[in-house]
Amino acid sequence: MSVDPILRVSNIETYYGQIQAIRSVSLEVPRGRIVAVLGANGAGKSTILRTVSGLMDPERGSVSFDGKDIVHMAPDLVMRRGMCHVPEGREIFPFLTVSDNLAMGAYTRRDIDGIARDMDVCFSYFPVLRERASQRAGLLSGGEQQMLAISRALMGRPKLLLLDEPSLGLSPILVTQIFNIIRRINQEQGVSILLVEQNAHIALKTADYGYILEVGRIVLQDECRVLLEREDIREFYLGQKDTGVRGARRWKRKKLWRS
C-alpha cells in the first residue's frame, strides 16, 4: 500500500441484479501514476470503472478518492471532485459539434480563459479534432471519436482519468498513437490514470502498475515491467494480440434509473 493514493478501492462487490460481476476487488492508484487492469472480455473491467465513478453502487466495499469516501455518491458529484470517466465505446454526443462536445467536458468549469487554453491543448494532442471542430461528432470515425472522448474528459481538468478500453476497435497504428498521448497526458499534466484493457501488450507498456482480473477477481498484481517478464502472462495475455473487436454492448444503467 502506498501512502495517500489518489484512489483506493477496497473489497468492492458489484452486482447486475442477481449476477455478481466483481468479487472483492481491491486496488490503488498512486498519485501521478498510470495503473492498468487487464482482463478478458466479461472479466468485469468496465464494472470496476462504473463502480469507481459512481455509475453503479457496490453491494459491499469502499472507494476512497483523494482522501474522501465516495461510495454511493452520484456520478456527476464524483466528477466534480475531479474524476473523469471515459466509458467503453466512446459515448460522445453525436448531434453536437466537436467543439460543443469539448465544451460539455468543461461543463463544471467557469474559467473561460482556462477552458480555451485547455481546448488548445487537446487540439495539440489531436490536431484532427481542430479540423473537425465544427462538425457533428457523430460523423467522426471510431478513432477520432475515441480522441474526442479522451479530450472531452481532459476538459474537465481531472485529477484522475478512468479509461475504459481506449484501444477497442482501433487499428494498431491508432492504438499506438493514442497510448502515446495517454502517456503524455500523464507526464505533462500530472493526471493519474486508471485504465482497463484487453490489449495487455500496449497497456503493460504504457502503465506503471498492473492488475490481472479473471472472472471478477484480481488474481495477480505487480509492476508492469515485472508482469511483462512473467511466463504465464506472456502465454495467456501477450500471445493473443487481437484487441477483441466487439460490437458496442449496451448496458442498462440500473442505478441511475432507480435513484
Next chain:
Amino acid sequence: MEDAARLLQLVINGAAGGCIYGVIALGFVLIYKASEMINFAQGDLMMLGGFVAFSLIAGMGLNYWVGAALAIAIMAVFGFLLDSVVLRRVIGQPQFAVIMLTLGLGFIFRAAAGISFGYGSVTFVTPFTNKVENFGDIAIGQDSLSIVFGTVVLCAVLYAFFSKTRIGIAMQAASQNQLAAYCMGIPVRTIFSLIWGISAAASAVAGILLAPSTVLDVNMGFLGFKAFAAAVLGGFGSIPGALVGGVVIGIVEQLAGYYLPAGFQDVTWNSMLLLVLIVRPQGLFAETQRKKV
C-alpha cells in the same frame, strides 16, 4: 380572386391553429427526447396555463403582458416540480406505467381546474381580441396573427437557448447520451426537470396565445391529442418536425371544414395520424441516428 382570398384566409387561420398544436407538440418532443416519456397531460398543462393567466389578468386585474409573463413563469416552475417530485418516481417502470400516470395527471388537472375555476367557459381581454387587420381584400384577425407571431418568437427564443447557452447545450447533451452527460458532471436529473419546466412553459404560451380566439374551458386540453398527432407527423423526435406537423394539421383541418361536408373537420387529425402511421411511420422528419439511452 374571391376564392383565392378565401383560400388564403383559411390557410392563415389554419396555420394559426396549427401553431398551437405545434407548440404543444414541441413540449411532447422535448420531454420525449430527454426521457423517452410521453406526457399525455401536455394539453392539460396548456389549459392550466390559460387559466392561470385568466386568474392573474381577469381575476387580479394585472396588465396583460405582466400577467402572461407571470403565468408562463408559474407554469415553468410547476413543470419543473411535476418532474422532480412526481415523475421521477416512475423512472425505470414500464412505459405503460408512465402513460397511465400522465393520463391520470391530466384527470387531476382538469378536476383541479374545475374546482378552482368552475366548469363553465371563461375568457379574458387581450390586446388582440376582436381586432382585424386588412390586407387588400383579405381580412385577418389579430388573434390569428398574434398566434403565428408568438409562435415564431417562441421558436426563435428556444432555438437560441438550445444552441447558444451552456445550459441549453447541456440539455441537448443529456438528451443525446445520459451516461456521457453524467460523466461530464452534468446534473442530468435537474436538467430533465428543467426540460419539463420549458415544456410546461411552452404549453402555457399556447394557452395564452389561444385566449383571444377561443374561450377557456376545463376540457380544452383535449386539443393535446391533435398536438400528439402533430408530433407523430413530425417524426416524434424532431422539434421543427413537430411545428411543421402542427401547421399541416391545422391547415388541413381548416380546409376540410370549409370544403368537405360537416363532420370531416373533427376527424382530420385522426385520419392524418393513421395515414402517417401507415405510409411513413417514421414521420416526416425522422432523425437518422438513434439516440443512446
